[in-house]
Amino acid sequence: MNFWLVKSEPDKYGWDHFTTQGRAVWDGVRNYQARNNLSAMKLGDQVLFYHSVTKPGVVGLAKVVREAYPDPTSPDDPRWVVVELEPVMKFAKPVTLAQIRADLLLGRMALIKQSRLSVMPVRPDEFDLILKMGQ
Numbered sequence: 258m259n260f261w262l263v264k265s266e267p268d269k270y271g272w273d274h275f276t277t278q279g280r281a282v283w284d285g286v287r288n289y290q291a292r293n294n295l296s297a298m299k300l301g302d303q304v305l306f307y308h309s310v311t312k313p314g315v316v317g318l319a320k321v322v323r324e325a326y327p328d329p330t331s332p333d334d335p336r337w338v339v340v341e342l343e344p345v346m347k348f349a350k351p352v353t354l355a356q357i358r359a360d361l362l363l364g365r366m367a368l369i370k371q372s373r374l375s376v377m378p379v380r381p382d383e384f385d386l387i388l389k390m391g392q
Contacts, residue, residue: 259302260384261294262315262368263342264375267308273318275306276344280322283376284330284339291376296325298340305379305387306344306370314351315387320343348391362386 263283265271275281286292298304306317309356323341331337357363363386367377379387 260305260379261302262305262377262379264307264309266310271308272306280341280343282339284328290336291374294376295338295340300324304342306368314353316351317347352387352390
């Protein structure tokens with residue numbers, strides 16, 4: 258199993274929108290590295306759901322329920338893909354960006370080093386620590 262982090266602005270599509278829908282097509286990604294990360298996601302992979310911009314932090318856990326397929330929002334451009342995600346659980350408390358930056362292990366995450374990337378891998382030790390911090 259692999260672990261990932263996806264970012265979304267809470268005012269545009271936050272955790273509450275996601276859980277109300279119950280399943281999301283993760284579309285509109287137009288960065289090649291983020292696209293490659295979507296393509297690498299496998300059924301059952303665990304995904305940290307991160308609110309960006311306002312009150313940045315990890316707010317919940319999702320899972321991949323459908324692997325990459327062509328992005329329906331870009332029917333004339335086959336370069337772009339989507340995956341489908343379902344919510345697993347909301348964190349008891351968000352793991353803030355400040356907490357992540359302050360932690361020696363988490364300070365090396367792609368989230369810190371490539372802050373503009375919207376879909377990124379997470380190492381198992383990083384994932385386990387964030388999960389523990391969110392409980």
